[in-house]
Amino acid sequence: MQIYGADYYPEHWDESSWEKHVKIMKEIGIEWVRVGEFAWSIVEPKEGRYNFSKLEKALKLLKDAGIKNIVGTPTAAPPMWLIKKHPHVLPVDKFGRQKGAGSRRHYCPANDVYREYSKKIVEKYAQHLSTYADMWQIDNEFGCHDTTLCYCESTRKAFVEWLKKRYVSIDELNYRWGNRFWSQTVNDWDEIVLPINTPAFENPHMMLDFFRFSTDIHIDYMRMQSEIIRKYSDKPITHNLMVDFFDIDYKKLSQYMDLVSWDNYVATKVYDPYRQAANHDLMRSLKKKPFLVMEQQPGRVNWKTINEQYPDGYLKLWIKQAHLHGALGVLVFRFDQIQWGAEQYHGALLDYAERKTARCEEFSRAKRETEGVLVPEKEVAIYFSYENAWIHRINHLNRNFNYWESVMEIYKAVRRLGYNVDFVFEEDDEIDSYRLLIVPYAMYLPEKFIEKLEGFKGDILITCMTSIKDEHNWLRREFPHGLQRLLGLEIVDFAATERVDLNVSGLSLSGGFWCDKIMVKDAEVLGSFKSGPFAGMPCVTKRGNKYYVATVGDEFFYTFMLGKLLPAKLVGDGVDSAQISEKLILLNVQEHENVVWVSNERIPLGAFESREV
Numbered sequence: 001m002q003i004y005g006a007d008y009y010p011e012h013w014d015e016s017s018w019e020k021h022v023k024i025m026k027e028i029g030i031e032w033v034r035v036g037e038f039a040w041s042i043v044e045p046k047e048g049r050y051n052f053s054k055l056e057k058a059l060k061l062l063k064d065a066g067i068k069n070i071v072g073t074p075t076a077a078p079p080m081w082l083i084k085k086h087p088h089v090l091p092v093d094k095f096g097r098q099k100g101a102g103s104r105r106h107y108c109p110a111n112d113v114y115r116e117y118s119k120k121i122v123e124k125y126a127q128h129l130s131t132y133a134d135m136w137q138i139d140n141e142f143g144c145h146d147t148t149l150c151y152c153e154s155t156r157k158a159f160v161e162w163l164k165k166r167y168v169s170i171d172e173l174n175y176r177w178g179n180r181f182w183s184q185t186v187n188d189w190d191e192i193v194l195p196i197n198t199p200a201f202e203n204p205h206m207m208l209d210f211f212r213f214s215t216d217i218h219i220d221y222m223r224m225q226s227e228i229i230r231k232y233s234d235k236p237i238t239h240n241l242m243v244d245f246f247d248i249d250y251k252k253l254s255q256y257m258d259l260v261s262w263d264n265y266v267a268t269k270v271y272d273p274y275r276q277a278a279n280h281d282l283m284r285s286l287k288k289k290p291f292l293v294m295e296q297q298p299g300r301v302n303w304k305t306i307n308e309q310y311p312d313g314y315l316k317l318w319i320k321q322a323h324l325h326g327a328l329g330v331l332v333f334r335f336d337q338i339q340w341g342a343e344q345y346h347g348a349l350l351d352y353a354e355r356k357t358a359r360c361e362e363f364s365r366a367k368r369e370t371e372g373v374l375v376p377e378k379e380v381a382i383y384f385s386y387e388n389a390w391i392h393r394i395n396h397l398n399r400n401f402n403y404w405e406s407v408m409e410i411y412k413a414v415r416r417l418g419y420n421v422d423f424v425f426e427e428d429d430e431i432d433s434y435r436l437l438i439v440p441y442a443m444y445l446p447e448k449f450i451e452k453l454e455g456f457k458g459d460i461l462i463t464c465m466t467s468i469k470d471e472h473n474w475l476r477r478e479f480p481h482g483l484q485r486l487l488g489l490e491i492v493d494f495a496a497t498e499r500v501d502l503n504v505s506g507l508s509l510s511g512g513f514w515c516d517k518i519m520v521k522d523a524e525v526l527g528s529f530k531s532g533p534f535a536g537m538p539c540v541t542k543r544g545n546k547y548y549v550a551t552v553g554d555e556f557f558y559t560f561m562l563g564k565l566l567p568a569k570l571v572g573d574g575v576d577s578a579q580i581s582e583k584l585i586l587l588n589v590q591e592h593e594n595v596v597w598v599s600n601e602r603i604p605l606g607a608f609e610s611r612e613v
């Protein structure tokens with residue numbers, strides 16, 4: 001089943017516009033809409049006074065026209081009457097300031113009062129709208145607008161309860177958090193505080209637990225809603241995830257959804273095809289299943305400093321790119337452009353006068369050109385961990401290092417060589433079918449994954465910073481923990497650095513951010529540092545088919561390094577690709593003509609053209 005549609009807000013319109021909207025939907029091939037996720041004050045304008053007639057009427061009209069409905073629960077935007085009555089449901093930021101109402105995501109998921117209100121409204125949604133719902137979306141974009149960590153009293157109390165379960169005894173917590181340092185020892189659970197507006201660095205062990213707890217509280221809040229919906233509906237339940245977002249452990253969260261969906265917005269100033277591709281691949285990898293793009297940027301957005309226009313053709317390209325990476329389909333955000341509200345500058349399929357834009361035709365064409373759901377072959381795996389994203393953020397040897405950005409340098413090199421990438425996680429059981437497994441910058445590597453590495457038959461490439469910490473964010477006593485035999489080396493020291501020059505197999509390359517001082521025991525030296533704190537010492541080693549890189553390499557470095565393990569399937573620039581069984585599908589992501597070489601054959605591609613070879 002493929003899912004093509006748009007995000008629609010019937011409550012923003014007079015009913016007189018609905019039939020016209022549905023007619024256009026049918027004309028351009030919209031088969032699904034997402035509705036209702038910000039409509040709380042429409043259906044409950046005053047506390048306990050419910051009026052679902054407008055929403056029900058709209059959903060019935062859509063359903064009667066053969067359009068399927070994804071119903072979003074409205075809890076990401078509590079109504080003003082609720083905030084007036086219970087202002088303490090508002091979240092608190094890390095400076096101790098209460099956040100305000102008047103936009104969205106102004107609630108704390110740990111607050112019991114808000115949970116009661118959430119249960120009531122979700123139950124009403126389920127009672128009234130299950131007849132029309134073909135899928136459910138819980139809430140909207142957990143953690144958006146920097147709301148993952150809340151510093152309110154409700155959160156503190158819930159965190160303490162979470163800690164009691166994790167550590168059982170206060171002595172154990174004091175030990176694991178290293179509370180002897182800076183006089184942080186606590187005598188009982190209630191002395192635990194959240195680090196609000198601290199003069200110096202927070203406790204790194206506590207912060208890692210605080211991130212873990214914050215994922216768990218969102219999972220708990222989502223499950224609370226799912227359980228209510230399940231009393232009334234057996235349709236799939238999802239939540240819409242975000243681009244380049246690592247505050248919440250999406251791997252863990254996704255295990256409580258029937259399918260993964262995410263909102264595909266251009267994360268950088270200019271569209272970077274490989275970055276969007278990496279996000280698609282990460283989303284597919286969470287459940288190793290097809291995913292849905294719940295919101296697709298249509299052209300311009302409203303939330304950047306400069307909200308650039310994208311010329312005609314980009315929407316079609318983005319839909320085709322999602323399809324290439326294994327999407328079930330795409331919903332364009334949004335169907336209807338409106339004159340008012342905080343997103344008044346956001347693009348849509350219609351214009352302000354409810355007329356079709358050129359994007360409607362693009363949508364229809366993209367839909368016609370993306371038949372069937374593609375399942376990319378398992379070729380290269382990159383180990384990824386949300387906990388490591390937090391560990392790198394909480395404390396650092398080199399603040400300029402960014403985990404995701406450096407992982408993406410490796411990702412881009414693999415993609416340029418023409419290979420599919422799956423991200424793999426500690427929980428994943430099936431990792432043996434990949435020909436190459438890369439484990440980059442994984443400061444904490446769980447024992448069970450270390451065991452999987454030992455049994456892995458394919459090539460393995462491990463980088464600096466890997467397996468140097470334990471689950472409590474303590475440094476290990478020996479590095480890399482559990483991998484010394486596999487790699488035939490020991491790391492005896494490490495250092496932060498600016499750019500360093502390298503000599504790898506006779507080629508001059510560069511690294512940066514971090515260097516390891518390697519003591520080789522049973523490995524071949526393939527490259528050495530030419531500059532930096534460990535000049536003259538090994539920087540790349542090999543033991544059998546297990547490689548180690550003792551610094552942070554960029555895309556160029558990895559294109560060279562990996563080129564030996566992955567013979568280039570394509571040579572060229574500005575092309576995304578996917579290996580689908582025997583076929584290599586190419587997609588020119590440039591708005592002009594392009595040429596790539598595949599097996600010494602010259603392949604010309606028109607602007608945004610895709611082709612199977």
Ligand SMILES: [Zn+2]
Nearest residue numbers: 108150152155
């Ligand atoms: Zn809170």
